[in-house]
Amino acid sequence: MRQIVSNAVVTVQMVDIFAAAGMHNPYIYILSDEFLADVRLLPQRHLALES
Structure with a gap:
């Protein structure tokens, strides 16, 4: 089983x-460090991430 799974x-190569x-x-850009730092400072950050 291990051999089959492996x-x-x-x-073979990385494909874009x-x-x-x-x-x-x-x-x-939404995942940039700057954006995440801004979101951490929002009082309703969970709403901002869901919208």
């Missing part, structure tokens, strides 16, 4: 899924 996923789909890489 051979189930084999990494956005490039493979013909898309531009997204700009995920």
Whole structure:
């Protein structure tokens, strides 16, 4: 069983899924350290993250 599982996923090369789909890489500024620091200071930060 261990041999089957270890051979189930084999990494040959890294693939950029956005490039493979013909898309531009997204700009995920929302996850930046600056954004997260701003969210931590909000009194209703849970609402801000859910919206």
